[in-house]
Amino acid sequence: MVRPMQERAVQTRKLILRAAAESFDESGYHGAQITGILGRAGLTQGAMYFHFKSKEDLARTVMLEQAADLRLPERPAGLKQLVEITLTLAVEMQRNVLFRAGVRLAVDLEGPAVRDSSIYRWWTDRFNDELVEAHRKGELLPHVNGAELAEMLVGAYTGIQLMSQITSGRKDLPRRITSIWRYLLPGIATPEALAGITLADGAEARP
Structure with a gap:
């Protein structure tokens, strides 16, 4: 029983x-x-x-539990995988209600309810895992601080998804995330790493 x-x-x-x-x-x-x-x-x-x-x-x-239904890679693989994760999340924001609600609540709520959840820290650490691996593989330019970059990415993602929600109901979110990477990658990645990354619209991330 x-x-x-x-x-x-x-x-x-x-x-x-x-x-x-x-x-x-x-x-x-x-x-x-x-x-x-x-x-x-x-x-x-x-x-x-x-x-x-x-x-x-x-x-x-x-x-x-916003990420409970997401299928994210179990092991960090570097910069290319980080780009792919963020683009996957853009699609999940369009169809995964638990993920979408979790993100909206993190924006809506203030104070202990958000601080105690540590959800921003969780995503920052997840992104940073990929950047640590990217650094180990020599994919990042010498000046790049992975921890700072991970925080910036989480903040940028939060703002961009909110703008996309307001303007298009998140229909254009994948395109907006692709645009972030198109401008960001030349400033953080080595030429060799750039050559191996093709963005969602088929464009290569060239300097």
Whole structure:
């Protein structure tokens, strides 16, 4: 009996997270209501509060688990892989509601709810892993500080996706991310590394 109950609890939690992600994605943190989330999930308040203490707790969990459905490379491979990851994320922003909601919540929320989630740090570290490998392989120019570059990329990505959301509902996000790399790569990558990178629109990242 214990195992079916555990499985049911796992499925209930997934239902709540999915419904919450849809609500936060559509209405933001302040516009989403617990009653609406429960209505989407077809569950009671008791079911929700068994898994989550509050709306803020639910939002924090969506932020933390935004990458749960993403298939990212397990091992860092360097600059080319970093470019590919960011372009993959641009596509995921268009179709993955959990990822999209997590990103929106990180923009909507302020204070401890965001600081405690450390989601910006998580992505910064993930990008930096690729840059550490790129440095080891000699793909970066001598002046490049990988940790600073990773922070800049996360910040730029946050701003660009927000601009894309406002102007086109994120339809042009892959193109905007490609443009970032077209201008950025010549200033950070060695000529040999540049020669091995082709951007999403087929253009080579040449200086």
